[in-house]
Amino acid sequence: MTKSIRSVLKPKRKFTVNGRVWMECNGERFFGPGPAELLEGVAETGSISKAAKGMDMSYKKAWKIVDRLNGAATVPLVTTSPGGKHGGGSVVSEEAKELMRSYCNMREAFKAFLAQQSSFFNNR
Amino acid sequence: MTKSIRSVLKPKRKFTVNGRVWMECNGERFFGPGPAELLEGVAETGSISKAAKGMDMSYKKAWKIVDRLNGAATVPLVTTSPGGKHGGGSVVSEEAKELMRSYCNMREAFKAFLAQQSSFFNNR
Numbered sequence: 001m002t003k004s005i006r007s008v009l010k011p012k013r014k015f016t017v018n019g020r021v022w023m024e025c026n027g028e029r030f031f032g033p034g035p036a037e038l039l040e041g042v043a044e045t046g047s048i049s050k051a052a053k054g055m056d057m058s059y060k061k062a063w064k065i066v067d068r069l070n071g072a073a074t075v076p077l078v079t080t081s082p083g084g085k086h087g088g089g090s091v092v093s094e095e096a097k098e099l100m101r102s103y104c105n106m107r108e109a110f111k112a113f114l115a116q117q118s119s120f121f122n123n124r
Numbered sequence: 125m126t127k128s129i130r131s132v133l134k135p136k137r138k139f140t141v142n143g144r145v146w147m148e149c150n151g152e153r154f155f156g157p158g159p160a161e162l163l164e165g166v167a168e169t170g171s172i173s174k175a176a177k178g179m180d181m182s183y184k185k186a187w188k189i190v191d192r193l194n195g196a197a198t199v200p201l202v203t204t205s206p207g208g209k210h211g212g213g214s215v216v217s218e219e220a221k222e223l224m225r226s227y228c229n230m231r232e233a234f235k236a237f238l239a240q241q242s243s244f245f246n247n248r
Contacts, residue, residue: 005226008197008219015154015196017230019145021238023245025137072139073132095132102129106141106241113237114145117230121147 005121015121021110023103025072035065036103042066042078043092051090069096129245139245145234147227149196159189160227166190166202167216193220 009015022032034057041051052062069077077096081088133139146156158181165175176186193201201220205212 005222008199008201008222009149010196010198013149013196014151016148016151017145018148019143019234021141021143021241024140024142025133027138027140030139072134072137074134075132077132098129098132102244106244109241110143110237113234117145117233120226120230 009121015118017114017117017121019110019114021106023106025068030068030072031099031103035069036100038062038065039069039078039092039096039100042090043097046089046091048078048080048090069099073099133245139242141238141241141245143234143238145230147230149192154192154196155223155227159193160224162186162189163193163202163216163220163224166214167221170213170215172202172204172214193223197223 020032023030034055037055038048038051038057041054042048045051045054048062048066049059052059066078073095075093075095077093077099078090079093080090083089147154158179161179162172162175162181165178166172169175169178172186172190173183176183190202197219199217199219201217201223202214203217204214207213
C-alpha cells in the first residue's frame, strides 16, 4: 500500500513549491520581471534612462530590452522622441500595456499554481 | 479599445511561457531535478556512489542531498547498510518513491500550465 506524501514528510516543516516563469520568443528570453519593471518605470517617468537608473540597470541594457520588445511586436511598444541634452521623452504604447497585463495575468496564474501544488505537500 | 495580446505580437514568431519549479522545505531548496535524478540512480544501481558518478555529481554532494531528504521525512528515504571496500548497498524506500511520484505529478502539472499559458500568447 502506498503512503500519502503528507505522511512521508515531517509535519512541523513547511513544504512549498516555488519557481520562476518568463516569456520566450523563438526560444530566447523575451519578457520577465526585468522588462516588466523597466516598462513600468518608463510609463511612470517618461524616460528610459530614468527608468533604468531607478532599477540599477545600465542604459545600454535598457535600450537592448526596448529594442528586443519593439522587434517582436507589430507596433512599437516604446516610442522615443529625439531630444536634446537629456534625450527626448519615451512613451509606453497601449500595446505595451496589453503585454504587461498579459504578463501580470500569467504571473497571477503561476502564483495560484504554486499555492495549489504547495497544498498537496503540506501536512496541515 | 484594448487590443488582444495576439495582435500585439508578431505572428511569425513563436511565443512560449517557460520556467522552473522546485520544492522547498522551510524556504530552502529541498527537491528538484537533481535529487530526483539521484534517487532514480540509487533505485537503479543500489548505490549512492554509482548514482552520483552516473550524473557527474560528487559523492559528498550526493550524501548531502540524501541527508537532507532523510532529515525532512518521517522515515528514511534512503537506507544504506555499512559495507566493506566499496561501501554497503543503498535502498530507496517506498516513501521515497511516493515523494518521486508526487514530484513527477507536480512537474506534469507545470508542463500543462506552461502549455496553457503559452497558448494565450500564440497567434495561431
